[in-house]
Amino acid sequence: MARDSQAALVALNRFGFGARGGASGDFLNAASDPRGFVKAELTRANGVLLEVPGLQSTPALGKAVFDYQFEIQQARDAAAKSAPPAPESQPSPDTKAQRRNLSLNSIAMDMAPKEASKEQTAKPPENPDAAMAPAETMRPNAPKPPPPPLNIIQKTFRAEALARLQRAVIADCGFAERLVVFWSNHFCISANKGGPARMWAGSFEREAIRPYVLGRFADMLKAVEQHPAMLFFLDNQQSLGPDSRAGKNRNRGLNENLAREILELHALGVGGGYSQEDVTSLANVITGWTYAGRLGQLGPPGSFVFNANAHQPGAQRVMGKIYDAPGVAQGEAVLADIARHPSTAKFIAGKFARHFVADDPPPSLVTRLADVFTETDGDLKALATALVDSDEAWKAPLAKMRSPYEFLVASGRLLAQIPNDPGRYLNGLNALGQPLWAPAGPNGFPDTNAAWAAPEGIKLRLDISAQIASRLAEGVDPRDLLELVAADAASAETRRTIERAESRQQALALLLMSPEFQRR
Numbered sequence: 001m002a003r004d005s006q007a008a009l010v011a012l013n014r015f016g017f018g019a020r021g022g023a024s025g026d027f028l029n030a031a032s033d034p035r036g037f038v039k040a041e042l043t044r045a046n047g048v049l050l051e052v053p054g055l056q057s058t059p060a061l062g063k064a065v066f067d068y069q070f071e072i073q074q075a076r077d078a079a080a081k082s083a084p085p086a087p088e089s090q091p092s093p094d095t096k097a098q099r100r101n102l103s104l105n106s107i108a109m110d111m112a113p114k115e116a117s118k119e120q121t122a123k124p125p126e127n128p129d130a131a132m133a134p135a136e137t138m139r140p141n142a143p144k145p146p147p148p149p150l151n152i153i154q155k156t157f158r159a160e161a162l163a164r165l166q167r168a169v170i171a172d173c174g175f176a177e178r179l180v181v182f183w184s185n186h187f188c189i190s191a192n193k194g195g196p197a198r199m200w201a202g203s204f205e206r207e208a209i210r211p212y213v214l215g216r217f218a219d220m221l222k223a224v225e226q227h228p229a230m231l232f233f234l235d236n237q238q239s240l241g242p243d244s245r246a247g248k249n250r251n252r253g254l255n256e257n258l259a260r261e262i263l264e265l266h267a268l269g270v271g272g273g274y275s276q277e278d279v280t281s282l283a284n285v286i287t288g289w290t291y292a293g294r295l296g297q298l299g300p301p302g303s304f305v306f307n308a309n310a311h312q313p314g315a316q317r318v319m320g321k322i323y324d325a326p327g328v329a330q331g332e333a334v335l336a337d338i339a340r341h342p343s344t345a346k347f348i349a350g351k352f353a354r355h356f357v358a359d360d361p362p363p364s365l366v367t368r369l370a371d372v373f374t375e376t377d378g379d380l381k382a383l384a385t386a387l388v389d390s391d392e393a394w395k396a397p398l399a400k401m402r403s404p405y406e407f408l409v410a411s412g413r414l415l416a417q418i419p420n421d422p423g424r425y426l427n428g429l430n431a432l433g434q435p436l437w438a439p440a441g442p443n444g445f446p447d448t449n450a451a452w453a454a455p456e457g458i459k460l461r462l463d464i465s466a467q468i469a470s471r472l473a474e475g476v477d478p479r480d481l482l483e484l485v486a487a488d489a490a491s492a493e494t495r496r497t498i499e500r501a502e503s504r505q506q507a508l509a510l511l512l513m514s515p516e517f518q519r520r
Helices: 002-015 026-032 034-043 058-082 093-111 152-170 175-186 195-212 217-225 228-233 245-249 257-266 276-285 328-339 342-356 363-375 380-389 404-414 423-432 455-475 478-485 492-499 504-512
Strands: 289-291 304-306 316-318 321-323
Touching (some): 002 034, 026 034, 026 478, 034 175, 152 404, 175 342, 175 380, 175 404, 195 228, 217 328, 228 289, 257 328, 276 316, 321 328, 342 363, 342 380, 363 380, 404 478, 423 455, 455 504, 478 492, 478 504
Antiparallel strands (some): 289 304, 316 321
C-alpha cells in the first residue's frame, strides 16, 4: 500500500487542500484511485460556482458602495461647514514645518485604502483603545468601549471571505477550489485599492473567475477585463482617447495600465512578442470600457458600460493586425485573438505547471499543456485534466511549500473546523503575508517555494500552529490525525517526532509543521 499512500498524498496535497478530519475517508478514497479522486470534481459543471444567500451581484454592490461613499462625503462636507473658523495668527517657522509634514501625512492618508479593516492591520498597537480614550477612562479596570460597527464595505468583504473559506474547507478534494485560487491570483485585483475594490473583491471572483474555471480561457479573459473591479483596479475608467469627445474636452488622456497588464500578465507574458506600440494601441482600443457611476447615467450603477464619448475613434493595429470594428466590439476582437496566440498558450501552460508541480516544471509537461491549450481552443477543463493525467505531476517530489492560504485551509479541514467567522483566517493570512484578495501588485502573490519558505515565514507558521494547537488539541489525537494526513506515506522521522512530543498540544503543532502537511 506504500505506493498508493504516496499517490494519495500527492492527490490531496498537490492538487487539493489536504485530507479532512472526522469520518471523511479522504485518504482511503484517494489511495484507491488517486487520479480519479482528483478529477471527480471536474465532472461537476456547476460545482465550482459559489451561490450563497446574501451575496449580491456587482451592480447591487456598486450601488451600495457608491451611496455609502456619497453619504460619508456629505457628512464630511456638513461637518466642515459647521466647524468654527480657525483663529488667525502668524505661524512660527516651526509651525510651518509641522504644517508641511501634516500636509505630507494627509497625502499619504489620501493614498491609503479608505476602508481598511482591523484584519488588515499587520501590527496593531498593544492597546488600540488607549490612543483615543479620554483621560478619565484610562484606568486599569475601566470598561472598554464597544468596537465600532462594521461598515457596509467591511461587512460585504467578510461575508464574501467566509463563503469562500467555507467552500474550501468542506470540498471533497479541493482541486476545483485550487483552480479558482490559481485563476483568481492570475487575474488578480487588490481589495486595498479602495472602497469599490474591497466591495467587489468577492463578486469579481464569483462572476469573472468561477463560471469559466472549467470553461474557455477566452471567455474568462473577456469577463475579467470587462468586470468593474478590474476596470477600477487598473484605472481604465480614467482612460480617455486623445481624439475622443471627452479627451478633447478634458485635461486627461490615455491610461495604459489595463492594456499593459493584459499583454504582460494576463495573456502573452513577458517576452510574448508585443511592443510598446501594441500596449498603446490596445489602450486606445479599450478606451470607453468603464462602469456606470452612482447616478446611473450610462447604465445601472456598478455595471460594465461602454462610453462612446471616451473611446478613441478609428482603426488600431495590435500585434500586426488591424482592428476597425466599431465600439466595444473592437476590444473584444483583440482579446479573442490574444487568447489564441501561441505565446498565451506557452505562458499559461508554464504558469499552470509551475503552480501545481514545481518551480522548474519539466519542459515536456509544459509543452504538452501548451499543445492541449492550443488544440482545445483554451479549454481550461481539458488543461486541468491533462495536468492530472500527466505522469510528471505524480512523480515530482512534494517540494513546494503550501501558500499561507493553503496552509490555513488545510488546517481547518484536518481539524474539521468549518469557519463561522472569517476573522481568524483573515488575521492569519495578514500575519503570513498573503492578505485575502490583496496582493501588493497586479502580478499577484508569488508562486515560488522561496517566497513562502523563508525563515521568518516558517517561524510565523510555527506560532500559528501553536495557537491552533492550544485551542483544539484537547479533543484530538495527533497520531490518529497523522494517519489521516499521510498514513503509510508518513516518514519514520515524523512519526517519532510526534510520538515523542511532551504534550498533545505540542504534538499537534509539530504535525501541522511536518513536511507531510506543509509540502505539496
